[in-house]
Amino acid sequence: MRNPLSRVELYALSPAEAPTVYILCDFLGGNISCKTFSWLGLTSRRSSEQVAAAPCFLCVYIQTWTTYTVCFMSPDSPAATALRGPAYMFSAPSVSLTEVEQRFLEAAEYGNIPEVRRMLLHVPSLNVNAVDYMGQNALQLAVANEHLEVTELLLGRADLARVGDALLLAISKGYVRITEALLGHPSFRDARRLTASPAQADMLDDFYAYDEDGTRFSHDVTPVILAAHCQEYEIVYTLLSKGARIDPPHDYFCGCDSCNYQQQFDSFSHSRSRINAYRGLASPAYLSLSNEDPVLAALELSNELAMLANIEKEFKNDYCRLSSQCKDYVVGLLDLCRSTEEVEAILSGETDSEDSYDMPGRPSLTRLKLAIKYELKKFVAHPNCQQQLLSIWYENLPGLRQQTTAIKLLVVLAVAIGLPGLAVAYWVAPCSRVGSVMRSPFMKFVAHASSFTIFLGLLILNAADRFAGTTLLPNMTHHQHPEGSPLNPDPLLLYRMTTTPFTWMEILIISWVMGMIWAEVKEIWSQGPGEYLVEPWNFLDFGMLAIFLASFSCRFSALRHADLAQTYVHAHYTTLINITLPPEIEYFTLARIDWLPSDPQLVSEGLYAVAVVLSFSRIAYILPANESFGPLQISLGRTVKDIFKFMVIFILVFLAFMIGMFNLYSYYLGAKQNDAFTTLEESFKTLFWAIFGLSEVRSVVINNGHKFIENIGYVLYGVYNVTMVIVLLNMLIAMINSSFQEIEDDADVEWKFARAKLWFSYFEEGRTLPVPFNLVPSPKSMLGLVTAIKSLLLQFAERHIVEKTETQLNQLGESKNSGYGASTSPTRYQKIMKRLIKRYIIKAQADRESDEITEGELKEIKQDISSLRYELLEEKAQNMETLDGLLRRLGEISTPAQRCEDVQLKY
Structure with missing residues (x-):
C-alpha cells in the first residue's frame, strides 16, 4: 500500500x-x-x-x-x-505592526535563529520591543517557546524591555538554562530586581509589562516566590545565591502604616499577596534551600498557617492546604532517615554539644515536643519516630521490650505490690541500680498508674461500710440506741462528733490528694502556666483536686464547729438527758434529716461525690497506652467535643420552649393536673425529662375549659418533642458517628499520636516517686535545690563580670568578640540536615521527572525540531551559496582554458 x-x-x-x-x-x-x-x-x-x-x-x-x-x-x-x-482574537497579529516587526516576532516565536540574527545585525531601525496582539514582545515569545539561542541573541540588545516578565515566564515553565541566561542580563546587577515584585517596580521602568490587562503574573509575585510555587529547586537555589529572599508577611493584626494602607486601598489584593507569600514560604523547595533548620521552620510555619486558617475564614482551605504541605514536608524528611543518629537529629534539633548524638544520655526531643504541641500527627506516628520513642520508653530495662504481655503484666503487678519498698530504695539511693530502673519512663508510668489505682481503691473502701446500708436512719441519732452501744460510748458525746471526724481511710485519701496537688504545683512550676493550661487533662486534674480540697475544707469546718460545741458541753454539762441546750449547741445533736441545707458537712459530701466521679474518669488518661482501648478513648474525647458543640443549639431551643411554656401556664398554678410549666423550675424539669420520654402528655392539660390555651400547649409540646427528640438528638448521633468514623479511618495514627503524648509526659526529668511518696523530700531533691541556688549565684556573678568586661572593651573601642572568632565550620546537626535535604531534593526531582511525560515535553520536542529545521535550512542556503560561488569560479577558470584549446585546434 x-x-x-x-x-x-x-x-x-x-x-x-x-x-x-x-x-x-x-x-x-x-x-x-x-x-x-x-x-x-x-x-x-x-x-x-x-x-x-x-x-x-x-x-x-x-x-x-x-x-x-x-x-x-x-x-x-x-x-x-x-x-x-x-x-x-488571542492569536491574530497586531494591526499596528510593520511587516518587518511581524516577521521578527514570528522568527523569535518559531526559533528561526538565522533570521533573528540577520534582522538584529542588518536592520538598524528594528524595534525589538514590538509586541503582538497579546502584548508579548520577541523576548517573551522566545522564552515561552524555550528558544535559548534566540533569547541569548535578544539579551545582547541594551534597549530590551520586559526582562522581568520574561524571567517570570521562564521560571513558571521551568526553563533553567533560559533563567540563568536572563539572570545574566545587566539589569539584574541591582539586587532590588530580584526582591521587588511588579507592583513595587511599576514606577521604575519598563522592566515588567504594564498595559490595561497588566502583567501575566500577579503583581505581588517576585521571581523567588514564583520559583517556590513551581517547586523549581535549581531556580530557587540560583535565586537564593543571588540574594533573593521571601519576606514573611506581617502579622494579621499588624497596625503599621503599610498594612493599613494596603488593607484600605485593596483588601482583596492584600489578602492574595499574603497567601502568595505563604505559598512560597511553605514550598518544600524554599524550606529546603533557605533555612538552616528546615524542620523547625516547617513546624513553626505549619502552626502559623493553622492559626491563620481559623482567623481568615474566607481563605481557610488555602491555609489548611499549606499547613498540611509543611507537615508532609517534615514527614518526608523523617522518612528519609537511615540511622538512629539522623532520627535523633530531626527529633531533637540543634544541640549544644558536637558529640551529643553519640552520648549515652537521653535525647532532648525538642522538635518532637513541638510537633506534639502543634499536633503533627503523621510526623509523631511515623514508624521512625515511634521506634525512637519506644527505645526511650524501655530505657534502663534491657530485654523487657521483647517480653510477652504476660511477663509485662507480672512486672506491673510486682511493682504495684512492692511500690513502698521501691520508693524507699529510690529515696535512699537514687543513683543505684534500683534508682536507674525507677527513672525509666516505663517504670515511672507503672508506678504512677499503680499509685492512682490504689487511690481509687481507697475511694471504694471508704464507702465499704455503707454497701449494705447505714445503721442509723436519716431521722435517728445515737441517743435512740441503747446506752453503751458502739454508737454511744460517751453520754456527753454530741451526735455530730460521731459523723464529722475523719476516719483513717479518709486521712489516707487526703494524703493522696495532697501528693497530687504537690505534683501539679511542680508541673506548673516546670512548664509554666501557659503550657499547663494547654493540656485538657490538666483541667480535669485541677477540677478534681480543687473539688477534693473544697470538700475537705468544708468537712474540716464542720468538724471545727462540732468540736467547739463538744468542748462547751464538756465544760457545762454532765449529761445530755432531759436538759435544754442552747440552740447553737442543740443543732449538733439533731438527726441528719434536720440539718440545714447549707450545712458544711452536707456541702462536703456533695463535693466529695463529684470529686469521686472525676477521679474515676481520670482513668481514661492512661487508656492510650493500650492499642485496644486507645482509639475508644480518643473517640470518647471527640464525642465530648461534639456534645459541647451540640449544646449551643440545644440550649437555644430548650430555652425558647421553656420560657414559652412557662409564659403559657404560669397563670394556672393549682388549676392543672400537675405543676408542670407553672414555675420556671417545673418547666425546666418537665422539658428536660421529656427528652428521655419521662414526662407525661397530661402535663399540658388544664382542669377548666380553657381549650385554646390547652391546644396551644399541645402544639408547642409536640413541636418540642419533634425538634428535640427526632431532629436534634438524631443530629447529635450523626455527629458522634461521624467523629467515630474519622477516628476509625485513621485509628493507627490517632492512637500512636495519643500514646506518644502519654509517653512524652514521662520522659521529663523528675516526678520519679509516685503519690504520696513525693511528699517526703528526698536527698536528691535537696541536692537539686542546693545546685539550683548555686547556679543562680554563679549566673549572677558571671553576668556582673561580663558586663564589666563589655564596659572595658567599649572603652577601648574593641569588639567583644575580638578575642575569639565565631566558628564557621558547620555543626554535626547541620551536616546531618544537609545530607537529608540532598536526599529529599533528589527524591523530589526523581518523582517529578517520572510524572512529567506530558504534552509540554512533546511541545518542547516539536520546538526543538522547528529550530533545527531553520538551522538546517540556513546551513543549506549557505552551502548553496558556496556551491554557486565555486561553480562561478570554475566557470571563470574554464572559459580561458576553452579559448586556448579552441585556438590550438584552429591552428
Missing part, C-alpha cells in the same frame, strides 16, 4: 479559488511539487525555506487518498477568516 503522503502539491490560489474544505496543519516539508507562487509574490524557482516563511496560513485540501493539495491563503481571505473561530 502506498504512503498517503507520497505526493504533496503546492498551489497559490486566490481567495475565490480556495477550496471549501480545509484542515489547518503545520508544514514540516515533504515531496513538494512547486507550481506557481505569483499570488504570494514568489516564483517557482524560490527555495523551500522561502515558502515556509511566507506570511500565510498553510491548509490542506483532501483530494484523493494519495494526493494532497496544499494551498497558501491570505490571512485576510474569507476562507481563512472562517477558519479562525472565536479564539482567533
